[in-house]
Amino acid sequence: MTLAIETSGLCRRFGEVVAVEGLDLRVEKGTFYGFLGPNGAGKSTTIKMLTGLLAPSGGQMRILDQDLSDGDGAREIKRRIGVVPEQLGLFDNLTGREYLTFVGRMYRLPIPTVRERCEELLAMMGLAGEERKLTMEYSHGMKKKLALAAALIANPDVLFLDEPFEGVDAVASRVLRDMLSRCVQRGATIFLTSHVLEIVEKLCSAVGIIAQGKLVYQGTMEEIRQSGSLEDRFIAAVGLGRIERQTLSWLEA
Secondary structure, eight states, X not given: OOEEEEEEEEEEEETTEEEEEEEOOEEETTOEEEEEOOTTSSHHHHHHHHTTSSOOSEEEEEEXXXXXXXXXXXXXXXXXXXXEOSSOOOOTTSBHHHHHHHHHHHTTOOHHHHHHHHHHHHHHTTOTTTTTSBGGGSOHHHHHHHHHHHHHTTOOSEEEEESTTTTXXXXXXXXXXXXXXXXXXXXXXXXXXXXXXXXXXXXOSEEEEEETTEEEEEEEHHHHHHHSOHHHHHHHHHTGGGSOOOOOGGGOO
């Protein structure tokens, strides 16, 4: 088994608050991996550590068999990954085209390659005709699509996506799903967080579930389907089944 992502005892503390604790992930190359959990479970913190945006408090991380604690290895890995973070961090005073060009050059792509890929990505994302607008003028959904285009421009081996479908319309969502599926078919690994379980069930071949900073389940979608639905597995893993049914008093009349 060749792993694209591997962590051992990964943890992150913010003062006395433990956001991620003892995380042991195993993600095979070429996997569409869904990383699930309730709000505040530690999903975004994990992605920030895996992409070098946040230093861990302890534990080890390896991406594409490179140790992220090694400076040279970390720089090499960053050339081979794409990221759509929770906070998009686009540059407000650049146009959509300028932003994609900037990202492509940061990956050290040749200028002709950047131009060609910009045209294809803008067309694919439905942003052709909008590329001369400043990103501050983009809607939330347009910003999401631009961020995904930037993550894809260098043809990454591993793609980290933090809620990429949030705020994206149904037509664009379908286009994105098809595009991501093709990325996996060509051998890329995708690490996805999403609260939309239906999307995860359609796209992902393996799933990890985190609750209160701890990995509480990791397995394949095939294993999950043999015993029920992803929703059932998720609820059982995070413990929501133990919460008493709540209602509103004025709805009981």
